[in-house]
Amino acid sequence: MNCHVSVAANGDPIESTDGTTWKPVGHQRASTALGDLADADLSPAAYHELRFALEILSRRFLSAREVAERAIADGAVSPALWARHAANECKLGEVGTALEAARNAGDAALIAEIERVQRKVYWRTAPVPARVESDAGPLERIGLFIKTFPGDAEQLAYLLRSIDKYCRGFSQLVIVSDEGFEPGPLPTSLPVSVAYERVPQLEWCKPRRRSGYWFQQGVKLTWPRYCNCDAVITLDSDVVVTGEMTPRSFLRDGAPMVPHRPWGALKTPHPGPVWKLSADYLLGAPTTRQHMVWPGAILTRKATTALDDYIRAHLGTDAMDVFLRDPEGLRLSEFEFFGTFVTHVESHGYVGVPFHENRPPIRKFQSTEPLTEAHLAEIAAILA
Numbered sequence: 001m002n003c004h005v006s007v008a009a010n011g012d013p014i015e016s017t018d019g020t021t022w023k024p025v026g027h028q029r030a031s032t033a034l035g036d037l038a039d040a041d042l043s044p045a046a047y048h049e050l051r052f053a054l055e056i057l058s059r060r061f062l063s064a065r066e067v068a069e070r071a072i073a074d075g076a077v078s079p080a081l082w083a084r085h086a087a088n089e090c091k092l093g094e095v096g097t098a099l100e101a102a103r104n105a106g107d108a109a110l111i112a113e114i115e116r117v118q119r120k121v122y123w124r125t126a127p128v129p130a131r132v133e134s135d136a137g138p139l140e141r142i143g144l145f146i147k148t149f150p151g152d153a154e155q156l157a158y159l160l161r162s163i164d165k166y167c168r169g170f171s172q173l174v175i176v177s178d179e180g181f182e183p184g185p186l187p188t189s190l191p192v193s194v195a196y197e198r199v200p201q202l203e204w205c206k207p208r209r210r211s212g213y214w215f216q217q218g219v220k221l222t223w224p225r226y227c228n229c230d231a232v233i234t235l236d237s238d239v240v241v242t243g244e245m246t247p248r249s250f251l252r253d254g255a256p257m258v259p260h261r262p263w264g265a266l267k268t269p270h271p272g273p274v275w276k277l278s279a280d281y282l283l284g285a286p287t288t289r290q291h292m293v294w295p296g297a298i299l300t301r302k303a304t305t306a307l308d309d310y311i312r313a314h315l316g317t318d319a320m321d322v323f324l325r326d327p328e329g330l331r332l333s334e335f336e337f338f339g340t341f342v343t344h345v346e347s348h349g350y351v352g353v354p355f356h357e358n359r360p361p362i363r364k365f366q367s368t369e370p371l372t373e374a375h376l377a378e379i380a381a382i383l384a
Contacts, residue, residue, distance in 0.1 A: 045078045163189070
């Protein structure tokens, strides 16, 4: 059969002859198209280019790399595919490989962009010093911390019910909500405080409504402004606690845990590798481990304050503004910042654990996708 799909020059988006556009969130449509390619009447180079673009649209970054490597091995590589390969490798934090691919593509603009990323992210001019070992500080008052907004209303209600049912031993629940949004119904099993914030509208953020996404990351890394806890467990609104959960769920022998796994340990479609540059940027050097791997994290006051000091000293801003200023293409993550800091810079008593060990009883339901009937049935069983 003939292929009736055209790929934009940057491989993103893909447009079909019926005028529809396949956005990166169109996983199902992209996956269906992948299966159709086997019967498409395409040249080897065109096949590889289209398959690569479809893998990117499905957020299968690692398999997109494999497609490109096969294409290179087959000798079916055009400048366009080299350029897409370069952009993908840069997303995965493989900046050296990305530069080589961009040069093979002969794309001067892409080469300049990757070199800019390289200078920004890998800012250290000397080896990373050995991690400074220190204690965790007091951990007598450990609270729960949620940053929410109106779009989370349905899923937040399930989370709050699960906290009431399963959470014990926490000193308080702190909710930071967008101005004008009243979260609830609030749990009655522990003290609750609610703070309200006006979300700044970031000029560089497109679309502007995404400003709240960046703001909420800064809120989590400045949580000591909102309570007097020694530490908090941060929970996103799209999670549900599934069983008894106490502060001990995040401690090993009294020490706070930081989970980890190697970058790319989970195969596609997990997007973990796209956060690698965030961790590298915080450290100023390449990292080997991902830390945003549990749907909940313990942030101690002592480590959070020290991270803010580090950001001020090395990134020229603070733990809020680093998320509000233009990231210039970087995908920043508050949890990768924090995990990288206590793993590589200052320990503050944290102990690293493989991500599959000691997992807290929390289930995540991705807020970017609507809850299905199966999800609702599962949540109902959890809360019954």
